[in-house]
Each structure stands twice: as structure tokens, then as C-alpha cells.
Amino acid sequence: MLTAISDPDDLRIEAYRAVRERDLLGRQHRFIAEGEVVLRVLLRQQSRFEVESLLLGEGRVEGLSVALDVLPSEVPVYVANRQVMDAIVGFPIHRGILAVARRPMLPPINVLLANLPETALVVGMVGLANHDNVGGIFRNAAAFGADAILLDQETCDPLYRKAIRVSVGGALVVPFTRTSSADALVRALEEASFEVIALSPSGAETLSRVQPSRRMALLLGAEGPGLPAELLARTRAVSIPMSGGFDSLNVATTSGIALHHLTQANKG
Amino acid sequence: MLTAISDPDDLRIEAYRAVRERDLLGRQHRFIAEGEVVLRVLLRQQSRFEVESLLLGEGRVEGLSVALDVLPSEVPVYVANRQVMDAIVGFPIHRGILAVARRPMLPPINVLLANLPETALVVGMVGLANHDNVGGIFRNAAAFGADAILLDQETCDPLYRKAIRVSVGGALVVPFTRTSSADALVRALEEASFEVIALSPSGAETLSRVQPSRRMALLLGAEGPGLPAELLARTRAVSIPMSGGFDSLNVATTSGIALHHLTQANKG
Numbered sequence: 001m002l003t004a005i006s007d008p009d010d011l012r013i014e015a016y017r018a019v020r021e022r023d024l025l026g027r028q029h030r031f032i033a034e035g036e037v038v039l040r041v042l043l044r045q046q047s048r049f050e051v052e053s054l055l056l057g058e059g060r061v062e063g064l065s066v067a068l069d070v071l072p073s074e075v076p077v078y079v080a081n082r083q084v085m086d087a088i089v090g091f092p093i094h095r096g097i098l099a100v101a102r103r104p105m106l107p108p109i110n111v112l113l114a115n116l117p118e119t120a121l122v123v124g125m126v127g128l129a130n131h132d133n134v135g136g137i138f139r140n141a142a143a144f145g146a147d148a149i150l151l152d153q154e155t156c157d158p159l160y161r162k163a164i165r166v167s168v169g170g171a172l173v174v175p176f177t178r179t180s181s182a183d184a185l186v187r188a189l190e191e192a193s194f195e196v197i198a199l200s201p202s203g204a205e206t207l208s209r210v211q212p213s214r215r216m217a218l219l220l221g222a223e224g225p226g227l228p229a230e231l232l233a234r235t236r237a238v239s240i241p242m243s244g245g246f247d248s249l250n251v252a253t254t255s256g257i258a259l260h261h262l263t264q265a266n267k268g
Numbered sequence: 269m270l271t272a273i274s275d276p277d278d279l280r281i282e283a284y285r286a287v288r289e290r291d292l293l294g295r296q297h298r299f300i301a302e303g304e305v306v307l308r309v310l311l312r313q314q315s316r317f318e319v320e321s322l323l324l325g326e327g328r329v330e331g332l333s334v335a336l337d338v339l340p341s342e343v344p345v346y347v348a349n350r351q352v353m354d355a356i357v358g359f360p361i362h363r364g365i366l367a368v369a370r371r372p373m374l375p376p377i378n379v380l381l382a383n384l385p386e387t388a389l390v391v392g393m394v395g396l397a398n399h400d401n402v403g404g405i406f407r408n409a410a411a412f413g414a415d416a417i418l419l420d421q422e423t424c425d426p427l428y429r430k431a432i433r434v435s436v437g438g439a440l441v442v443p444f445t446r447t448s449s450a451d452a453l454v455r456a457l458e459e460a461s462f463e464v465i466a467l468s469p470s471g472a473e474t475l476s477r478v479q480p481s482r483r484m485a486l487l488l489g490a491e492g493p494g495l496p497a498e499l500l501a502r503t504r505a506v507s508i509p510m511s512g513g514f515d516s517l518n519v520a521t522t523s524g525i526a527l528h529h530l531t532q533a534n535k536g
Contacts (some may be wrong), residue, residue: 140521145511168516199488208532240528243413248436253408253524256517260508264476 001073002061005080008087013078015100016055023161029103031159032065033172035095041169042099043070049172050102052074057085057096061192064097072235080217099150103159106177107246109185112148113192116215120147122194123255124219125155126182126227134158136164136252144259149176150185150217150236182231196235197262198227199254201247210238212262223251269341270329273348276355278284285322286358291429297371299427301440303363304332307477309437311338317440318370319343323409325353341375344354371427374445377453381460383414384483388415390462392487392524393423394495402426403434404520405488410438412527416446418453418485433452450499457485463529464503465530466495467522469515471507480530501515506515 005013008075019032030052033042041048046238054077056064068077086092107115116122123141134156140150148156155178157163158171179185189196197210198219219235221227240249240257249257272279272373287430289299298320302309322345324332329347336345353446354360367486375383384390391409396402402424417426423446425431425437447453457489465478486504508517508525517525 002410086381134523136518137520139516142509142514143517147515170514170516173514206532207528220375241532246410246413246438246441248438249411250404250407250520251523252518253404253521256521257525257528260475264474264509 001075002079003076005078005084005088008084012076013055013080013088015053016088016098019098019161021112022089029163030100030105032100032161033099033164034093034097034161035165036060038164038172039064039097039099040067040170041162041172042101043067045172046070048104050101052102053078054202055080055085055088055098057093060096074205080226087120109150109188110175111178112175113188113194113228116147119214120194120216121259122146122148122150122189122217123259124150124185124189124196124217126152126185126219126231127154127222127225128152128220128251129156129222131156131160131163132166133223133250133252135163136169136250138167138170138174140170140252140256140259142167142173143256144263146174146259147227149174150189151178152178152182152185153178153180162178182228186219186231194207197258198232198237198241199258200227200232200234200237201238201239202226202232205236205238207238207240207261208263210265212265216262218258218262220251220255220257269343270345270347273346273352273356276352278315280344281348281356283321284356284366287366287429288358290468297520298368299371299432301367301369301432302361302365302431303431303433304328304365306432306437306440307332307365307367308335309334310369313357314338314497316372320368321346322429323348323353323356323363325350328364338526364492364500370402374528377418377445377447377456378459380418380443380445381456382510384415388462388484389527390414390416390418390422390457390485390526392418392453392457392464392485392516394420394453394487394499395422395493396488396519397424397490399424399428399431400434401491401520402429402440403475403517404518405523406431406438406442408438408520408524409525410441411524412531413517414442414527417442419444419446420450420453421446421448436527450496454487454503461508466500466503466505467508467526468495468500468505469507470494470500471505473504473506475506475508475526475529478529478533480533484530486522486526486530
């Protein structure tokens with residue numbers, strides 16, 4: 001349902017007004033997806049995320065027409081010229097593509113884990129407050145087919161606009177939920193018979209020696225502080241050996257290295 | 269040599285004026301390093317990079333005093349309060365630490381390769397125009413002890429301020445040079461008896477099956493276009509298998525995965 005918008009104050013596009021300011025406030029039950037790649041992933045994931053509306057630049061409608069065929073006919077697709085769109089959003093929106101969708105309810109962690117297949121690989125994030133890193137980890141988890149992602153209470157929102165963009169849509173692909181604490185996260189994994197591998201520069205074992213097991217969880221902490229000592233003590237702590245004097249890997253890159261090893265180790 | 273600066277128009281701090289505008293113009297024979305981590309790497313690398321001066325916020329001098337002991341006494345260390353420093357630089361410089369250093373002459377590629385040890389691992393970048401990716405690859409190359417990095421003519425400057433920051437100083441650690449073309453880059457590697465492994469989603473062989481050899485070069489292309497077909501045809505094209513429907517890895521993450529495999533494959 002294409003609807004032309006010519007007045008930036010049109011009440012129908014209220015959800016797109018002042019995108020950056022709203023990013024900071026949060027949108028409660030909604031999130032914003034931006035750009036063509038992310039929109040295409042969102043349209044494939046409508047069973048999980050209900051799309052409420054789209055706002056497209058005039059020049060983008062034709063190229064998306066086939067992709068938009070999968071959108072229910074009652075979902076409004078607002079169309080505006082560049083000038084009106086920038087005025088609504090509050091900054092130049094070069095990609096010319098925005099969507100508003102509903103956030104789903106997050107399942108309790110034990111329910112999420114109980115529904116995973118017998119052979120499963122999950123990623124746990126502890127204290128990751130950087131949207132680039134969280135987005136990058138979702139991208140890698142999607143690329144290597146991880147079954148789920150678990151977030152502790154301090155890890156930032158994967159459905160924040162920038163995190164979705166950095167994930168190249170991976171934040172809409174890999175099922176996730178949030179726990180009340182890192183401790184509750186690890187406990188739930190143990191109860192569901194997951195072997196918990198904690199990546200840490202202090203790990204005595206090296207990643208390349210780890211043999212994949214049936215149910216594995218990869219635990220990642222923030223780059224500076226790393227994982228809390230009490231978590232390292234009750235999990236299998238694994239390190240990635242690095243060159244002397246430059247012991248520094250980005251946490252998203254680390255997740256890619258570990259997921260590649262755990263999914264490919266026995267295929268060499 | 270500490271020198272207090274109270275006037276933002278002081279001619280002695282000319283090199284720090286309007287940092288972002290100068291970033292765009294380029295600094296010819298100089299580059300800017302920012303932040304404590306990068307400064308500490310720069311101070312360790314003074315045999316390669318001649319430090320011309322420092323500009324520090326008042327609050328940063330004491331914490332750096334030991335690190336600054338390695339600076340030749342004739343190198344000026346300008347000190348300014350936050351307000352003066354921001355006025356000089358043109359934006360809030362939260363880290364309060366800047367340095368100006370000389371760019372070294374880049375060696376011809378055949379000279380760089382001839383000086384490498386018998387067993388060596390190098391990274392080649394083709395058409396990488398994103399500073400985050402170039403910085404991220406230098407970070408990974410430093411972490412896994414790569415011996416050198418080769419850039420084609422289209423790859424962006426690793427000594428651009430942001431690239432150095434993203435590299436966490438890795439751009440000051442791994443020796444690099446630039447070639448006139450991707451073709452010249454690959455030819456020089458072949459002449460120096462390097463096995464050239466080109467990472468590409470179209471590669472018939474999978475990374476996890478690659479056994480490290482004595483002299484290896486890892487070739488990386490930009491995320492969208494990838495490596496040119498003529499380069500893939502004359503090199504060993506290797507892919508990283510991904511989950512169906514989400515075939516997308518960041519190129520810096522890809523470099524980390526490949527460098528980890530090639531340096532750790534026989535240590536499992």
C-alpha cells in the first residue's frame with residue numbers, strides 16, 4: 001500500500017520523526033531497520049518481527065518492488081522525496097530506506113535453550129556495551145549458523161538501529177534472549193548440558209586444541225575488563241595465542257575466529 | 269621538553285590545527301597519532317617513525333611521564349588545558365593526547381620482501397577503501413605476528429588517524445608498503461616464492477583444509493566486489509564456508525580467521 005508523503009509533519013510518519021533522538025530514548029515495543037540489505041532480511045523474517053510500516057525515498061520504490069511483494073497489503077509503505085524524508089528523520093538518510101517493526105517478547109532463557117536441537121552452538125555475551133561489537137558478533141553468529149545468542153543485563157540492545165546495520169541483518173536472524181545476570185546465563189547453560197567455553201587471554205588452553213562437542217556455548221566479555229573471574233573459574237577458559245607484545249583482538253573478530261574453529265575444526 | 273600553550277593561535281602548534289580538515293587534505297610527510305594506547309606504541313617504534321611533537325591535555329602529563337622518558341629531549345611536548353586544546357584541534361579531543369610524526373619512505377616491494385625471514389606470512393590488500401577495515405586488518409596482522417602488509421594503489425592510507433586508532437597501533441607495528449597495482453603486488457610475491465592464498469567466497473578449497481607453508485601471502489579484497497577474477501585465476505582461491513542464506517563476513521574479521529588458522533593450524 002503505497003502512500004505519498006509530502007508534509008514532513010504528517011502524523012502518519014510519526015514513528016520516523018527525529019530518528020537519532022528516539023534512538024537514545026528507546027522505542028519500547030518497536031525498532032527501526034535501515035538500508036536495503038537489512039530490509040531484505042527483515043522481510044524474510046516477518047514470522048518473528050511484525051513490520052508496521054516502511055518509509056522509502058522516491059527513487060527506491062522501483063528497485064524494491066519484488067521484495068515488497070511479501071509484505072501484507074495492509075502494511076503502509078510511505079514514500080517521500082529526499083528533502084521531505086531528511087526533514088522527517090532529522091539527518092540525511094542516504095540509503096533512503098527505513099522500516100518500523102515490532103519487537104517480539106523475549107523468551108525465558110530455559111525455554112529458548114530447551115527448544116534448541118540436540119547438537120547446538122550458542123554465543124553468550126557478558127558486559128558488551130558497544131553496538132559495533134554486538135552487531136559484529138550477531139553477523140558472525142549468523143554467518144556460522146549459531147543457534148542462539150544469550151545476553152547478560154549489561155550487554156547493549158541488538159535491535160538498536162546501528163547494531164542491526166553493523167550485523168548486516170544478523171540481529172534479525174539469530175534468535176536471542178536476555179538474562180538477569182551473567183551468573184543466571186551460565187547456570188541456564190549448565191542446566192541445559194552445554195559445555196561453556198569462555199574466551200579469555202588468561203585461558204590456559206588454546207582455542208586451536210578445543211575439539212567441538214555436541215552442545216557448546218561460547219562466552220565473550222568486553223575488550224578491556226574481560227570476563228569476571230568467578231565466571232572463568234567455573235567454565236573452560238580458552239585463549240587465542242598472539243604475537244609477543246601485541247596481545248589485542250577485537251571481540252567481534254574473536255567471535256569470528258572461535259566460531260570458525262568450532263564449526264570447521266573437524267572438516268580440515 | 270614541556271611547553272605550556274595558552275593561545276590557540278600559537279604558531280608552534282600549527283600542525284594540530286583543524287585536525288579533521290587536514291585529515292581530508294592529507295599531511296604529506298606527516299601523520300597524526302591519537303590516544304594513549306597508540307602513543308605508547310608510537311614511542312616504542314621511534315626507530316621507524318620520527319616523533320616531531322606531542323600535544324597533551326594538562327591532565328594527561330603525569331600519567332604519561334614514564335612513557336615520555338623515551339622521547340628525545342629536543343622533541344617538544346606542548347601542554348594545554350581542555351578548552352585551548354579543543355580550540356586548536358577543532359573538536360572535543362576527549363583522549364587529550366595527540367602526536368605528530370614523520371611518515372617514513374615506503375620501500376620498494378621487492379626490497380621489503382627480500383628482507384623478510386625464510387619463513388614468512390604477509391597480507392595483501394586489494395581495493396580496500398574503508399579505514400575501519402584497513403585498521404582492523406593491521407590490528408589482526410600485529411596480533412598474529414604477520415611479517416608485512418602490501419597495499420595496492422586503491423587501498424586507503426593505514427597512517428590516516430582513524431585507521432591507526434582502529435588498529436590499536438598495529439599500523440605502526442607491521443611493516444608495509446604500497447605497489448602500483450594489484451598485479452604488481454601478486455607478481456612480486458610470486459617472484460619472492462610466496463604461495464598466494466586469495467580469500468574469496470568463490471574459492472573451491474576451504475580455509476580449514478589449507479596447510480600452512482613456508483612463505484604464505486593472504487590476499488584480501490573489498491567486501492562487495494571481492495578480488496578481481498584475473499587475480500583469483502592465478503592464485504590459490506580459498507573460501508570460508510558459511511551458513512546457508514547468510515554468506516557475509518566483514519573483511520577484517522575474515523583476516524583474523526585466516527591468520528589464526530594459518531598460524532595455529534598445526535598446533536591443534
